[in-house]
Amino acid sequence: MRISKTMKRMASASLSAAMMMTAAAPVVTSLPVMAASSANTNNNTADTKDLAHADVIDMSKTGSITVHKYDITSAEAAGAYTMGQYKATGQTDMRVENALSKYAIQGVQFTYLRLGNVEQYSNTTADGSQLKVVYEIPTALADILKLSEADATVMTGDGISTPCTNTGVLHYTSTQINDALDAILKADDVAAKNALESYLLDYATQSTDGDDKQAADTGVLETDANGIASKDKLALGLYLMVETKVPEQVTSTVNPFFVSLPFTNTTADDNAETDHAADGVTDKIGGEKWVYDYVAYPKNQTGNPTIDKAVRNAYSSDSAHKNDKVTTTEGTNYSGTNDSTSLIVYNKDTASDNKADTSDTAYIANRGGYTGEGNNVAGKDGKGYSNDYKYDDTTTASEGDLLDYRIVSKLPHITSKATYLSQYTFTDALSTGITYNQESFKIAFYDNKADAEANNTNAAKEIWDLKDNKHQAAFATVSVDDGDGSEKVTANKATVKLTEKGLNQINGVNIKGAGNPYEAGDAKAGYSDYYMVLYYTATVNSDATVTLGDKGNVNDVSLVWSRTNNKYSNSLQDRNYVYSYGIDLTKTFSDNKGDATKVQFKLYNKTDAYYVIAKKGEDGLYYVTGKTTDKAQGTTFTPAATGRLYIKGLEGDKYQLTEVATDDGYSLLKDQGIIDVHETKRDLKASVAGTTGLEPAVADAIIKNYGTGIKNEDGQLVNAASTDIGGKAVAGPANETANGRTIGKTDMYEGDIQAATATMDGKPCTMLTSSTGDTSSPNAEIKMAIQNDKSPRIPLTGGQGMVVMLVAGVGLVVGGTYIAKKKKEDSVAC
Structure with missing residues (x-):
């Protein structure tokens, strides 16, 4: 039964325009009455109280709905508007448009649905006659509104003058409908919004029986760059409007609302007798006429996520353990609320028991590192917490070191289904000198910033292990490639994309096995406003791909997100740097006759108490691979025949270079050379x-x-x-x-470089520029020259030699002084 046929025989009602001005619960006012149609096309402007025309709706007309969408969060922050400042009228209000035009939101979608006919109930019994206006409500919608069938008006029977035999619908008064919507929104607005959003989105698949299927009476409006969406030539009747899709910045949608076409105009002021000329509203007094064009000014709350990438050197005293990762849940399903081992990597010093962070002391110890056997004071040189093992925008690392990355993103506010995230993707890129450990990717969720920034996984609410044999891998995909899409061992780009299952976890869909994702208890079970941490490890390569010096090894990340209207997205960026250095040493002999290949050095990191382990690339060229507390396992470095020795890939620390052997006939250095490298610093701030x-x-x-x-x-x-x-x-x-x-x-801000510096035995030392491919990097390698002199000649024993020794005893002392002097004169230049 179509409304054009029905309205010719009834008096009806429309729902108030005031109920949809804001996202608050509906405001119910008196309802306009629809009368018989009129041939007078000017009846809507007829004189007040002219009974021939004033109450008559022109059934030959159609209606329109226009929505203006604004960002109330920004407008209120700017002081341009206060929520509820102006009363809703359902008509154009230039005060609102002038105040809020700069805060218009593009990309908001409303779905509208004509619910059905407006009927007049006329029932005559022995007790008399009763007349009232009722609305057709589909039974599925009545269930959502919690309108019981027992409370519906029965439109069939002997006493009904005009029975309604439509199937799949029930009939209720406007008061019942308004009260029902008000009640479910107050009880749980999120669940109610979700249910109504789903009802409208699923409408096209509903039964085609009766008036429950009117595809021509449903559609979508989407706001343009001015925040405006409009639909005209709408059949008169009762409509349900629901905000069903939003762009990426919208966090909260307006409550669903009803629109009656047409509706009776109302005053824009609380005083119905006030003249409207001064407030920009055309009409002077409410209740004057029928209005066929409905205008709404609903508001949205907005907000955005954040990003912060940081790195630390995951310290290990033994190169054999440098790639250890937490794998205690290997081969098992995720079964707890946190990772019992807490760290993705942890300190392998002999003084550590490698236990979870069960206390503040253990937390520092596990992350700080010890200065040596038996020293239980965490940190560099035993002076408390070590900044080497604190997440930061930059770090210094040796080649072969394990780097521990964490990317913290505060998830945006999520309310109803319309605000669900539809995309949350990280694209991470490492320099060619650093390689992902592809099985190390994990995601953790925290309810506070402190634990998230420290990646204190012992306090995580949930952890997804993205390794292939973990079921949580279904929540996000990890693709590691070399940037052109092909997977390679030297891959330097990783894309971590949340799947539909992962997004459901965040959005709170079907959490705890709920059969209905819109149940109140489960609709809020996601991770709205939580801190999400993506963390992984990577290894600094032990080869020529590492950039030494101030240019550094850059590590970028980008986050792209969108909500239900996935035509609109936004992105954030952040960056880290990893700095490493080298030694460029020239070995000479005073007489230019020594064999440099007979010379040997040991390199000891005094800051962190380890000997350097390195691999030989070619004669005189070494790439650092690891660390050890065992001197015997530390690499013995030997120059090439030319006297050149390159040690590449050292973290910025204090070192002792000891000459442990030289060519026969030449003197060793008296003392170690103390090399102190102060690493490059740079200030970085995420976008x-x-x-x-x-x-x-x-x-x-x-x-x-x-x-x-x-x-x-x-x-x-x-x-x-x-x-x-x-x-x-x-x-x-x-x-x-x-x-x-x-x-x-x-x-994203990238500040000036605070250049690396170095000293030799406390004196400033020259640092050379190095080149890696097309990259030129200053302050990369410490320039050194070590000269050995010939040892003093020792007299032959027996014969005259013995006489000399006996007679010139004092000369032995002098000779001893000379020998010491000669050793001291052997030089270390820088």
Whole structure:
């Protein structure tokens, strides 16, 4: 039964425009009455109280719905608007448009559905006659609204003047419908929104019986760059409007609302007698006429995720253990709320028991490293917590070292199904000098920032092991390749993409095995506003691919996310650097006759108490591979015949270079050479998403008042950020014009380099530039020259030689002094 036929014989009602101005619960007001159709096409402007025309709806007309969508979070932060500042009328209100035009949101989708006919109930019994207006509600929608069949108006029977025999529908008054919607939204707005969103999205697959299937009366509106979406030529009747898809920045949708076409106009002021001329609304007093064009100004809350990538040198005292990873759940399903072993890698020093972080002391010990056997004070040189093992934007590492990366992203706010994430993908890139450990990728979820930034997995709420034989691998895919899509051993690009199952975990869909993902208890079981940590290890190559010096080995990451309207996405970026260095040593002899291949050196890291292990690339060329506390296992370095010795891939620390052997007839160095390399420093800050309407004129206010403020990874407001090194000002948000999208992104900041320096025996030392491929990097290698002199001649025993020894005893002392002097004169130049 179509509405054009029905309305000719009934009086009806529409639902109030005021109920959909905001995302709050509906406001119920009196309902306009529909009367018989009229041939007078001007009846909607008839004189007030002219009974011939004023109450008559023109059934030859159609209606329209227009939605203006704004970012209330940004608007309120800018001081441009306060929620509820203006009363909703269902008509154009230039006050709202002028105040909020810069905060328009593009890409918001509304799904509308004409619910059915408006009927007039007329029942005559022995007790008299009763008349009222009722609305057809499909039974599936009645279930969602918790409207019982027992409370429905029965439209059949002997006393019904115009029976309704449509199947699949029930009939309720507007009061019942409004109260029911109000009740389910107050009980659990998320579950209610999800259910209504799903109902509209699934509508096309419902039964085709009766009026429950009217495909022509449903559709989608999507806002443009001005935040406007409109649909005209709509059949008159009762509509349900639900916000079903949103772009990436929207965190909370407007509550579903009903629209009646047409509706009776209402005053824009609370006082119905107030003249409207001054407030920009055309109509003077409410209740004057029928309005066929409905205009709404619903608002959205917005917000964005964050990203922060950091790295640390995962210290190991024994090269044999440098690739150890936590594998205690190998071959088993995930069964707990945290990883009992806590660390993806942990310290292998002999003083450590390698246990989980069961206390603050154990936490520091496991991450800090010890200075030697029996020393239970964590950290470099036994002075407490070691910064070497703290996550940071930059680190220094030796070739062969295991690097522990963690990428922290604060997940955005997620409410109803419309705000679910549809994409959350990390693209990570390492320099060619660093190689992923492909089976090390894991994802952890934390409810606080401190544990997330320390990657304290003992406190994680859930951990996904993305290794192939773990069932959590179904939650995210890890693709490691060389950048052109082909997988190789030297791969330097990793893409970690959340699958549908992984996104469901975050969005809270079907958590705990719920059969209905929209049940109240499970709709909020996801990870909205949690801290998500992607962590993995990588190994610094022991070859010529590593860039030494200030240029560093760059490691980039990008996060791309979108919500239900996946035509719109945004991205954030961050960067790390890993710095390594080398020694360029020239071995000479005072008479130019010595054999440099007979010379031997040991290299000891005094800072972290280990001997350097290296592999020989060619004569005189070594690449560091590991560390050991056993001197015998430490590599013996020998120059080439030319006297040149290169040791490549040393972390920035203090070293002792000891000459342990030289060519026969030449003197060894008296002492070790103390080389102290102060690593390169650089200040890096991840990019920060902007927001709708972040124009220069209001930027300061929005940055300060948007939630807890728009801040960088260091907690600084992005318009007042400064560098860690030197306290320099950091550029703020981009200068852009409002366009319906998120603007004002603060780009990733990369500060000036604080160059590496080195000393030899406490004196400044020259550092050379090195080249790796096309990359030229300054302050890469310590330049050294070591000269050995001939040893003093020792007299022959017996004969005259013995006489000399006996007679010139004092000369022995002098000779001893001479020998010492000669040894001291053997030089280490830098």
